[in-house]
Amino acid sequence: MQMPDGLPAEIDLSRPSAARVYDYFLGGAHNFEIDRQLAEQIASMTPNLAGTMRAGREFLRRAVRALLDAGIDQFLDIGSGIPTVGNVHEVAQSANPKARVVYVDIDPVAVAHSRELLAGNDLTAVIHADLREPGRILAESREPGLLDFNRPLGILLAGVVHFIPDADRPGDILATLRSAAAPGSHLVISHSTYEDQPQEMLDAQRLSARTDTEITLRSRAEITSFFGDWTILEPGVVHMPLWRPDSPSDVDDKPEQFGAFGGVARYDRPAG
Ligand SMILES: C[S@@+](CC[C@H](N)C(=O)[O-])C[C@H]1O[C@@H](n2cnc3c(N)ncnc32)[C@H](O)[C@@H]1O
Secondary structure, eight states, X not given: OOOOTTOOTTOOTTSOOHHHHHHHXXXXXXXXXXXXXXXXXXXXXXXXXXXXXXXXXXXXXXXXXXXXXXTOOEEEEETOOSOOSSOHHHHHHHHOTTOXXXXXXXXXXXXXXXXXXXXXXXXXXXXEOOTTOHHXXXXXXXXXXXXXXXXXXXXXXXSOGGGSOGGGOHHHHHHHHHHTSOTTOEEEEEEEBOTTOOHHHHHHHHHGGGXXXXXXXXXHHHHHHTTTXXXXXXXXXXXXXXXXXXXXXXXXXXXXXXXXXXXXXXXXOOOO
């Protein structure tokens, strides 16, 4: 098959990709027919899903702003996706032009487009890696000029941990990432859940098995456990629209319909 210009040859265009399906839902241009077909199929089963993805992006934007307000000026965004409107570096650098962002994604299309978009932005970098290799991600993001793990940083895991099945021990992956961070660091997680969801939403999630990455829905308690002993900030691990909305009128009648919890925690220096 002829590869579109500028894309790496290892991309499998015969299978839909989670990153490109997500890009389509957000109105981006970095997707192919195979991705659009799956996206339309999912959307016809759950008209809510495009809204869910937008709600996820909005949660991430609000969380990044909260971290900036707390003085965080360096971000490790794992499962960053294809750059679409309102990227983390845009939000961060509009508040602090010196903010650094390292993007990490498993999807070669997301990585190729991120590199293209960020060419010339010296305060950002893109790593092609799998969240299941946290040691490699940490080593590469410590390279000179990238992140300083002796200072507080923001670790962003928005809509990605649900791609890690229990067999791959997501709790251990999270523990590795947390243990590398300095006190004052923050962890942001949004994660799909089966709690409070109608059957049609659960059916649509099963379609994710057709992308390279199947989703594992988890309970609020399981998602909360990923923050370890860090201090969970108000209002806790909640349905995404309920996490510090810009205005009460932004919160839909049924915030649970978006099918994912979001939360932010801070690593407080251990006493003693
Ligand atoms: C739903 S998108 C979320 C994008 C962005 N974080 C956001 O919230 O807007 C999930 C992204 O995670 C990436 N992903 C899935 N499994 C991954 C893994 N094991 N390691 C790294 N990235 C992964 C996908 O390629 C996709 O780009």
